[in-house]
Amino acid sequence: MRMILRHAAAWLVTCTITLVGAWSIPGMICVANAAEVFELEPDYVYGKNRKPRLGYHKPEVFDPLSDQLYQSGYRDFPPTAIPDELKQVDAMTRVQKMGRILACADGWFWPFSRTAHKNQAAGIEIEILQSIAKKHGWEIDISWVNMATRFGPGAPGGAYSRSIDKGICDIVFGLTITGDDHHMPTHRLAFTAPFMSTGFVLVTQGAAKGAKSMDDVKARGLKIGVPAYSPMHEYVQAHGFEYMSFFQNYQVINALVRGEVDAAMIWSGAISQAKLEHPEAEFELAKDYVPVPEMRWNSAWVVKEKEKELKQFIDEAFAEMLKSGEIKRIVERYGMPFYPPFEQPEETVHDR
Numbered sequence: 001m002r003m004i005l006r007h008a009a010a011w012l013v014t015c016t017i018t019l020v021g022a023w024s025i026p027g028m029i030c031v032a033n034a035a036e037v038f039e040l041e042p043d044y045v046y047g048k049n050r051k052p053r054l055g056y057h058k059p060e061v062f063d064p065l066s067d068q069l070y071q072s073g074y075r076d077f078p079p080t081a082i083p084d085e086l087k088q089v090d091a092m093t094r095v096q097k098m099g100r101i102l103a104c105a106d107g108w109f110w111p112f113s114r115t116a117h118k119n120q121a122a123g124i125e126i127e128i129l130q131s132i133a134k135k136h137g138w139e140i141d142i143s144w145v146n147m148a149t150r151f152g153p154g155a156p157g158g159a160y161s162r163s164i165d166k167g168i169c170d171i172v173f174g175l176t177i178t179g180d181d182h183h184m185p186t187h188r189l190a191f192t193a194p195f196m197s198t199g200f201v202l203v204t205q206g207a208a209k210g211a212k213s214m215d216d217v218k219a220r221g222l223k224i225g226v227p228a229y230s231p232m233h234e235y236v237q238a239h240g241f242e243y244m245s246f247f248q249n250y251q252v253i254n255a256l257v258r259g260e261v262d263a264a265m266i267w268s269g270a271i272s273q274a275k276l277e278h279p280e281a282e283f284e285l286a287k288d289y290v291p292v293p294e295m296r297w298n299s300a301w302v303v304k305e306k307e308k309e310l311k312q313f314i315d316e317a318f319a320e321m322l323k324s325g326e327i328k329r330i331v332e333r334y335g336m337p338f339y340p341p342f343e344q345p346e347e348t349v350h351d352r
Contacts, residue, residue, distance in 0.1 A: 080141050082167070091170040092309040100139040103129055104159070104169040106147040111272040111334040112299075113173055115144065125173040125301075127330050128195065132317045147174045154183025164189065164302065170310060176297040177344065190305040193315040194298035194341035195327055199291025200232045200265045201337060205256060205283040208263035212286050214241060217263040225252045225264035232265045232295055250274075256283045265295075272335040285337060298341050 080102070086094045095101050105113035105126060113123035121127070126142060133140045145163045153159035153172070164172050165187055176198065177191055184190065204211050211217045217224055218241055226232045228245035236243045244261055246252045249270035255261050257278050264283070266274075271285060290296075303311050321327045322340065331338040 087167065090309060091304065091307040092313060094170065095138065095310070099137070100141055101129060101133050101171065102141050102143070102169040103171040103173060104143045104145045104163040105173040106159075107144040109147060109174050111269055111336055113142075121334070124331055124334055124336070128321070128327060129171070129173075131321070131326065131330075132314075143168050145172070152183065154181075154187055160187045160189065160302075164304065170303060170307065171314070172302040175302050176299050178297055179344075184302075188305045189302050190311060191300040191302060192311055193318050194300045195318045195322065196331060197291075197296055197298045197339045197341055198268045199296035199339065200230075200235075201268045201271070201291055202263065202265055202286040202289050203256065203271070203283045204263045204286055205281075206259070206262040209284075211263060212289065214239075214265070218242070222263055223261055225255050225261035227252055227266065235292075235295060236265070250277075253278065253281075257281050268337050268339070271337065275335045289337075290339065293342075296339070296342065298344060 080098070080100060082094070082098070082102075086097055089097075103126075105123070107113075107115045109123070111121075111123060112125045122130075126140075129140050143163060145159045147153050147159045149155060149158045151158065153175070159172065160183070163169055172189075175191065177194065181191075202211070202214060202217070204217070208217050208220060208222050211220065214224060214236075221242075223242045223244050224236060225244050225246060226236055227249050228247050233243075233245055244255070246255055249266045250273070252261075252264045252266050253270065253274045256264055257280075268291070274281065274283075301314060303314070318327070328338045328340075
């Protein structure tokens with residue numbers, strides 16, 4: 001490409017000089033050689049022959065605006081066009097008539113959802129929906145939406161406004177029931193029944209190995225690594241634990257790998273990525289550890305409040321998969337500890 005542009009520039013200069021001389025020479029004409037017609041050269045991309053491997057390695061800097069996998073997904077419109085006659089019907093009828101479930105998920109929320117190459121794991125929530133659909137002979141379509149906007153999915157211009165509110169999908173993934181869900185009534189949305197719970201878990205190594213609780217770590221006179229500005233950061237401050245804070249979960253994990261701390265409290269979902277990125281790491285989840293109630297939340301999906309039949313369908317599917325252990329198997333296959341849903345305070349449930 002550069003060589004052709006260089007030849008073209010040289011020809012233009014030559015042509016200009018010739019034309020200047022041509023003013024005094026009648027009949028002089030500047031003609032390009034037919035063999036030097038401007039054309040684009042093919043663009044080749046060279047890289048490593050990446051053999052199949054388990055899981056997904058997040059790019060060094062994940063930017064949805066430049067990530068090719070994310071860009072190749074569908075945003076702000078459904079992958080499959082919804083027939084006009086099915087746009088105004090209830091969601092369950094639409095699912096049955098189309099033979100597919102339309103959902104919205106974050107393009108990077110490992111291990112729950114992510115843009116994926118063929119034959120790569122798509123994420124826990126996407127696998128759960130695939131299992132539900134397969135049992136009925138249906139397919140699924142995923143529209144990508146950014147769930148990590150600054151003021152949450154329910155803020156103006158947030159994920160809900162750009163997805164389910166516009167009728168792009170009937171289900172939204174990637175949600176936890178926190179009790180601070182004041183935006184739900186504004187968008188007329190409702191949570192499904194929870195399908196699991198997540199929370200901050202204790203990982204240990206070295207001097208902290210064998211500790212089964214934060215109190216055990218404290219008794220050994222060790223500091224606990226925690227992600228800064230997180231609920232766990234506030235928890236250790238309020239309960240008098242010695243700690244070191246790091247920006248985001250992955251920095252806490254890096255501190256473990258470097259040996260700066262021997263105990264840490266990280267979000268349970270971060271363990272999956274940590275094991276992928278640091279297979280040499282010695283830290284491990286504290287045996288039989290269960291998140292403390294204040295640091296544990298139920299995971300659920302979001303549907304439109306009016307879609308009672310769809311909600312009931314999803315709730316029943318979750319109940320069946322929890323009873324059979326299917327959801328537990330899916331979660332643990334991603335290297336993440338499974339915690340079942342738990343009973344939430346009545347005021348939290350009604351705060352939807």
